[in-house]
Amino acid sequence: MPYFTRLASVVAVTLALGGCGIASGDARFTLKVLAASSLTDAFGELGTAYQQANRHVTRVQFEFGGSQEAAGDIDDGEHADVLATADSASMDIADGKTTDRRPFAYGAMTIAVAPGNPRHIRQLSDLADPRLRVVLGGPIVPVGRYAAQVLAKAGVQVRPSSEEADARTVLTRVRTGAADAGIVYVTDMRSAGVSASSVAIPALQNVTATYFAAAVRRSDHGDAAKAFVTWLTSSTARTILRKYGFLTG
Structure with a gap:
């Protein structure tokens, strides 16, 4: 499986974890998220909002590219904390290496x-x-x-x-x-x-694209990874996703 193809887009933002069920403390670490390229813009703003809403801050690095390559890299053992894909079939590639999978956005x-x-x-x-x-x-x-x-x-x-x-x-x-x-x-x-x-494209000919997120089982920051996945379905995250044209549940 080839190494995760990036879009020349490794976006680092500072996100906070204190308000999401993460144990408090002074430790700081990078939470690495591999995500579908079509999430680039929305995830940038989601990161900023997450930072502002939480007290305990750490660095989160978003890396964007093809969903299937991201999932393949997780399946091959690449170190990361969260995987976000543009369909369930891509997430299935890393099914044994991820947990807490959930849909968080939809599109056409x-x-x-x-x-x-x-x-x-x-x-x-x-x-x-x-x-x-x-x-x-x-x-x-x-x-x-x-x-x-x-x-x-x-x-x-x-x-x-x-x-x-x-x-x-x-x-x-x-x-x-x-x-x-x-x-x-x-x-x-x-x-x-x-x-x-x-x-x-008319609705009768269109389809619904469903985006999924999951925590990586081998993550060194499992609680933080699960908290971020959960936060993607929060009212704040949904408002931002809708701003970028996504539909939310």
Whole structure:
């Protein structure tokens, strides 16, 4: 299993653990979280909120990339404390190495296109046009599995020009002009700004993406890891997740 592919994005924030059932004390440590790339923006703000809400502070390092690679690295024994993935199949890879798994956020899919939609893509069936460069997530990654489900529901067959390892890479290829379109999470489009546009996928053709978090069994900070996973379903965390376009239970 290859080492966890990062997005050149190792985000370190200081998070507090005192109000979450963690024993008080002066010890400080790094809580390492491997997470799906599509959680990058939301987790950044979640970290800040967690810090402000808790008294006992430690350093938490977020590392973002493909869910399947993160889970594979946990299964291979990489040291980490929390795993957050964009689907259950990826979490299953590390099932024996994690505990306290729970869903904490939900989302939907959309079509990412170049700014202003110059290829005039209006619906999923347009992606079958062989003249278009369509990029999808690979078949073993969450964004790819969700895209395949969407296309199957619409009865559309697409021959992708490339298959990528995570959602942010799919979006980047559209943003940089390397692709005409791609299927990504609705939440990813918030980070695109004016560098990409989106075409909505009808509800009857769409699917629900479910995000899971779990504590790593071999964590040196098991109580802290479980507390963070629990906090992701708190009212504060849900408010922040909704701000970034996620749905919460």
